[in-house]
Amino acid sequence: MSALIVFAFYAAVFIAEQKLPPTSMLFTVLKKGAVYALVAVSMNLLNGFTGIFSLGQAGFMLVGAYTYAILTIPVAARASVYQYFNGGMIQFTVPFVVALLLAGCAAAVFAWLIGLPVLRLKSDYLAIATLGFAEITRAIFQWNQLGPLTNGSNMLRLFPIFNDFNIKDASGTVAVYLSTMMPMLIAGLCIALLVLLINSTYGRALRAIKDNEIAAEAMGINLASHKQLAFCVSSFFTGIAGAMLAMYQTSVQAKSFTSAMTYEILLIVVIGGVGSVTGSCLSSFLFVACSEWWLRFLDEKQFINGFEVPLLRNGFRLVVFSIIIMIVVLFFRRGIMGTKELPDLFKRRRAKEATPHD
C-alpha cells in the first residue's frame, strides 16, 4: 500500500515537471526538499535510532559537496574556476555516479576519523564536539594554502547540475524534463537503502543502543563498532546529500556550510518526529515549502482596501516561521509522525475496522 503511494508520488512529480513551467516554485521546493530529506533521514538514523546526538552534519555536507565539485568540474573550465591557483591541482574528471559515491566515501572517511575520539562522549559533549569538528572542517576548507585543491575561500562552480539531466532533442530545446526527477530518484534510492538498514538486525542493535547502552552491551552488542557503523553510514549519505546540495545551488563555497544549516536539519528531524523516516521526509518538504514558498506573501506589503497592513515587510516571513517552529517544538513535541512510519497509518485503520463490538 505504501509502495503504491510512493510510486504515485513519483509519477505525479514526473508529470508535473512536463506540464508546469520549469521556473515554478514547486520544483525549487521539490529539489531542495529532496536534498534536505536525505540529510534529515541520515540525521534521524544517528539521532533517532542510535541515540547519538551529533551536530556535525554541515561539515559532512561540506566534504561531500567539495569532493563532488572538485572531481567533476570539466577540465576545460578549471582554469577559470581556479583562477588564483593556476588551474588547480586536479586535472581530470570522473563520471557522475562515481563522483557521487566518492563524495559519500570522503564524508564517511572523515566521519570514521572523527568518530574515533568523539563517539565515547556523553550526548551533550558529543553534540558540541561534532559541532566543533564541523567548524574545524569549514576552516580547513577555507584555508588558502589548500587553494590548488579546494580553491581556498573562492567559489567552486561550473560542475554538472540538475538541469544538465534534461533530455534535449536535436534542436537544443528540452524534450523531457528530468531536473526534478534526478534529485528525487537519488534521494529516494538512498532513503530506501537507509530503511533497509534500519529494518535489519543492525537496525535493531542500534535501537537497543539508543534505549539503554549498558543493557545493550550486556546483551553482547559491540557499542563502539555499531556506533562507528551508524556514524559512518549516516555521514556517507550526508556526503551524497551535500553533493546534491552543490548541484542544486550550482556553486559551492565553504563559508555557507555553517552550523545554522545543521540546526535547520535538526529542526526538520524534530518536527517530523525523531525516529520516523516518513516524518523526516514529510517535514523536510513542509519546512522547505513554508520557508521558501508559502509564506512569501508575508515579505511584501499587503493592502486591504487601500490600508497598508503593518509589520509586513522583508524578513517577516522568517519571524512567523520561527514562531511556528517554536509552537511545534513546545506543543507538538512528538512531531508530525511521532515514531510511526507510513505503513503504520494503514495498519491502525484496518485494526479499528476489525475490532468487534461487545
Place this chain on the structure above:
Amino acid sequence: MWKTVFPYMLSGISVGGQYALIAIGYTMVYGILRLINFAHGDVFMVAGILMVYMATALPLYITIPLVLLLTSLIGFLIERTAYRPLRSAPRMSAMISAIGVSYTLQNLVLYATGGLNQFYPKIPFISDSVRITGATTTMVTVITPFLTLLLAGILVMLINRTKLGMAMRAVSKDFETSLLMGIKIDRVISATFVIGSFLAAVGSVLYFTNYSTVIQTSGAMPGLKAFVAAVFGGIGSIPGAVIGAFLIGICENLIKGLDVILFRLGLIAKPLGLATFSDAFTFALLIVILVVKPTGLFGEEHTDKV
C-alpha cells in the same frame, strides 16, 4: 619578540574577559538544568542591538542600565516561555527548544535591522585610547579583566554565602531532592537566568565597544566559544568558566597573530594564512580536553549508577 606578542595578549585578555561573562551564564544554567542554552549567545547579541537602538533616543547614562535591565528581563521571559514547559520532557526537547529560541531571536533581529550592519555607539571613557608599554589599545582592554573578576567574585560570594546561592548549589547537586526539601525551584531557576543574562549584557557592552558592528549573527561565535570555555574549565564551575574563557581568549588572539609572530621570529618566509584557524583552534582545544579530561579543568568526577 615581547613587543610583537604583547598586543595580541592584551586583546586576548580583553576578549577573554568578555567571553567569561557569557560563559558564566552557560555554566550556571547547565549546572542547574543540565541544558545547553543555545540561545544565550543570541541574548548577548540582542543586548547589543537594544543598545544601538536606544542610544539614538536616550542619553548613555540611562541606556546602559536600561539595557542591562531589559536583557535580564528577556532572559527571564525566555526561560518562562520556552524552557519551563519542557522541564519534565527529555533533555533533548529542551535543547531543541533552545535552538528554536536562538533561531527566533536571530530572525527577529534580522527583521528589525533589515540585515544591515548596525554600529554600536561610542561610549566615552571606555573607548578612549590608552598606551601600555608601547602597545596602543582602548580602555576597555584595561577595564574588562578587572570588571570580570569583580563580578565573578561577587557571584561566587553570592553562591557561597547567601540563601539563594545555597539553593542554587542544592538544585545543581540533586534536582528532585531539592524540590522535596521545599526549595522554590522556579525562583532559583529564574534567578539563574536573570543573573546569566545580566552578565551577558555587561559583556556585550564591553565586547561591542571593541568590535563595533552588530548584526543578527554576532552572537553565534562568541556564544559558542564561551560555551567551549565553560566546558574547558569544567561545566558547572564558575571559576573554571572564567579561567577557561581567559585561556581561550588569549590562545585565539595568539593564533590570529601567529603569522606575524612566526615571521618576526624568522621561522617562516611568508604568511601562511594561519589566522583562519583561530576559531578552529578553540574547537580543537575543546576536543582535546573532552578526550583527555572530559570533566574539564576544574570539574568534578561524576559516576553513573546503572
